[in-house]
Amino acid sequence: MNKVPHRIYLREDQMPTQWYNLRADMKELPDPLIDPATGKPATEEDLYPVFCKELAHQEMDNTTRYIPIPEEIQEFYRMYRPSPLIRAYNLEKKLDTPAKIYYKFEGNNTSGSHKLNSAVAQAYYAKKQDLKGVTTETGAGQWGTALAEACSFFHLPLTVYMVKCSYEQKPFRKSVIQTFDADIIPSPSDTTQVGRKILAENPGTTGSLGCAISEAVEKAVTTEGYKYVLGSVLNQVLLHQSIIGEESLLAMQMIDEYPDIIVGCAGGGSNLGGLIAPFMRDKLTGKTDPRIIAVEPASCPSLTRGRYAYDFCDTGKVTPMARMYTLGCDFIPSANHAGGLRYHGMSPILSKLYHDGYMKAISAEQTKIFETAIQFAKQETILPAPESAHAIYGAVQEALRCRETGEAKTILFGLTGTGYFDMVAYQSYMDHTMNDYIPTDKELEASFAKLPKIPGIQ
Ligand SMILES: *Cc1c(COP(=O)(O)O)cnc(C)c1O
DSSP: OOOOOSEEOOOGGGSOOEEEOGGGGOSSOOOOOBOTTTSSBOOHHHHTTTSOHHHHHHHHOOSOSEEEOOHHHHHHHHHHOSOOEEEOHHHHHHHTOSSEEEEEEOOOSTTOBTTHHHHHHHHHHHHHTTOSEEEEEESSSHHHHHHHHHHHHTTOOEEEEEEHHHHHHOHHHHHHHHHTTOEEEEESOTTSHHHHHHHHHOTTOOOOHHHHHHHHHHHHHTSTTEEEOOSSSSHHHHHHHHHHHHHHHHHHHHTTOOOSEEEEEOSSSHHHHHHHHHHHHHHHTTSOOOEEEEEEETTSOHHHHOEEEEEESSTTSOSOEEEEEESOTTOOOOOOSOGGGOOSSOOHHHHHHHHTTSOEEEEEOHHHHHHHHHHHHHHHSOOBOHHHHHHHHHHHHHHHHHHHHTOOOEEEEEEOBBOGGGHHHHHHHHTTOOOOOOOOHHHHHHHHTTSOOOTTTO
């Protein structure tokens, strides 16, 4: 039997030229966004003040199955894609499992994550619409870096609101973002009304993604020629990230493989939604039935302990409301080091699929995650981002189950990025100063009690 190579690469001319829109194959669609001002479903036009037009269109497009990737974006992708599909031979050996473990590695670019896949698309469409600039938020800093790279490439000014606790924990993230000429402001800040309000109510706050989103949106809508862009959660972002899954599917076909189990970490859902997209297509159309597992931090457990309800996408309650698994938009997670997984909600597409039983979710405490991350670094010589380590953890659990049952399942997981900017977190794990705070039911109930009341809906 020929041994499968360690790294499986597509040739440039085999790369996908279309994004796949999962919504076109869903049996039931996610519930529509609701405009908080009217209580009615938002239209594409309602999104124009916030998003650029093409992206607003992609956000609302539930029917176009394949969307051609513009040539300029394909050209940009070719600088760092295809990303490798890697067979984790050493990890398999270490776990003594009959399972075959593959991972799709998205950390081979300066942003150190999959986020560049959507950043380049969003910067491209903004430039094409002749915008004067864009604003965004960033949690751990990967999205801010990715977007700064993309905006710099297309000569588009960018202002980034970075969650304060990450800004303080990761000073070099700030420097990288500045290298690409973006402005960066720790959030909450006094540069917006909503930031000043949040600071007044909660002066010691270390911030949250929801709060940084509110600031970025306010800045965009109050600055002429500016729009807002977002790195996760939205349908358009899952669409762009489908490149991860389409490449994975093609690479696996090259070696006659197909995953029985697919695992991804879930913050806002973009890498997981992208990774699973073509496999979910097969599942929805009855071709195959892979098991799909989302892994989230126990400190911010939106799928495993959240409510499936309409909620705001941000703390400042300025965005439309989406029906999703949420911990409540006022929920501020403890200072969890997996900064990119600290969002209170979850992609409405993934929320709907999870609600309808097409995927499972588990959560894990962060010390377990770092233990897994360090083991993985030693076996596979990639230092994973803490976010990505959640996916490794889920894959390892499945591989260990295979060891018990003797089943040689094929496992695919998404290794979303590298952890070089997370060494403060790694160090605190090694120094045993990291804690595993998990919100109590009472804390979550208090947050759920504040979910918006919408007459006739909830
Ligand atoms: C942002 C990020 C995540 C989580 O975001 P999703 O939208 O859930 O994919 C995971 N891993 C890395 C490395 C990230 O930067």
